[in-house]
Amino acid sequence: MDFYFLIFSTIFTLLLSYLRYKYQYWELRGVPQLKMNFLLGNLSRLRTIHKSELLRDAYREFHGKAKLVGTYIFTKPVAIVLDLDVIKAILIKDFNKFTDRFQHRASDNNVIAHNLFRLHGEKWRPLRTKLTPTFTSAKMKFMFPTLITVAGQLETAFSTQLAKSPNGDIELHDFMGRFTTDVIGHCAFGVECNSLKDPNVAFRRIGHSIFYPRYLSIRLRTFMLTYPVIFKFLNFFNIPESSTEIKDFVLSLVRDAVRLREEQNLQRNDFLNMLIEMRNTKDAQGAPGMSIEEMAAQVFIFFAAGFETSSSNMSYGLFEMAKNPHVQEKVRAEILSVLEKHNGELTYEAMMEMTYLDQVITETLRKHPALAALNRCAIEDFKVPGTDITLEKGTNIYIPVKEIHYDPDIYDNPSEFRPERFNPEEAQKRHPQAFLGFGDGPRNCIGLRFGRMQVRVGLITMLKSYRFSLSEKTPTELEISRNSIVLVPRSSVWLRAEKL
């Protein structure tokens, strides 16, 4: 008995000493650190509060007092950067030391993880260079007519649904998600998803399950991203990072589409076509430039990153405009006057003339950014400018986007929805990294133009024909989903719509 007690207490003491040592990492480097749970670091709070709220505590306590603050995910040190000049260095000036978003997690059986968002430096860079031409203004213009077609389907589906609602109350987030699902399906893979006609189609079901996953808790996903090595060696009892259904769906979508296009020699100006071209460019050994699995990973990320970010942006935008009718009237007046100038037709050029609409979209992203924080990982030691602190190779970094967007020193009265903050004169007065809705630097959002274009078209379609107001079902504030890394509404977004 005494023997076992001795063993147990020795192990326990050793474990506590180890944890105590690990949790001194930042203090020993002269970096202030957040208070946390002895065993889980700050992770114990992730399910009760979202990561964005964790970052808020760090920002509120240390902003103005320190350039960065330390915290831990389990025992892994994470630096939260608070200073905009240091952020600029990490994202842009010294980007070569921060090319990675996360630590490597080279798990071979996870096809989906080999996507542009997740790939590390040496694999990421050539792929990014190859994919960038997919998103030029010329390509956007080319895809525009497809968006208009889907916008027509949105209008039809919306008016049918509204006719069934006696008081005009309508759930918008689902509509917006179906619109962007169909747009991405068309423009990226040449597939008619038809989720606006039938909300239960596979595309929509799969899309929904990416952002509202049931198979893995946010803690486990955070653990997977933080400890890639453990997962690599243990393969974590074969727990897949994304559901097999998603993986199988994307793989068979790509396989079938590639076969069809090759058999029928079909050429389309879409994203899949670019990937097929890359696949057909053989390397020195004659191997295809890209495997079907690698193609599937890119298809997955374009679908995943492309639809919920934009649909949330539209839902939040309409919600804010319902709360701020003067903004809604101003943007509608702009839309109608530009359309009148273009004989009632929504052309690409007409859309680009709607500058206030653009400010509304940016202000919505300021208040409701898709990512609460940008992630980077140091691939070399980095001396933080203006300090004696060195961020060691391998350190995970969080850039607290949402906190910066709500900093009253940068945006006065930050809870107020005021798109005029983003007119060119006002925007120019701020630090260039004061708005990070699409990230920044070489690893910013590759789909920025496409995302903005589909949000503009969706909002124009809604606002030119309907007036939105709050209904009894609309909450004062929209809660965010605590189980999703992306900031998406936790539940439905109900508004009252009135046909104009």
Ligand code: HEM
């Ligand atoms: C309103 C819509 C969108 C928002 C708010 C948004 C936001 C973001 C943000 C914040 C990042 C991280 C940037 C960084 O770390 O610096 C990102 C990355 C990315 N986004 Fe978007 N996004 C949107 C639409 C899209 C669309 C439509 C696509 C594709 C069709 C897309 C594809 C990607 C990809 C592939 C990355 C990773 C880029 C890389 O690592 O090279 N996004 N996005």
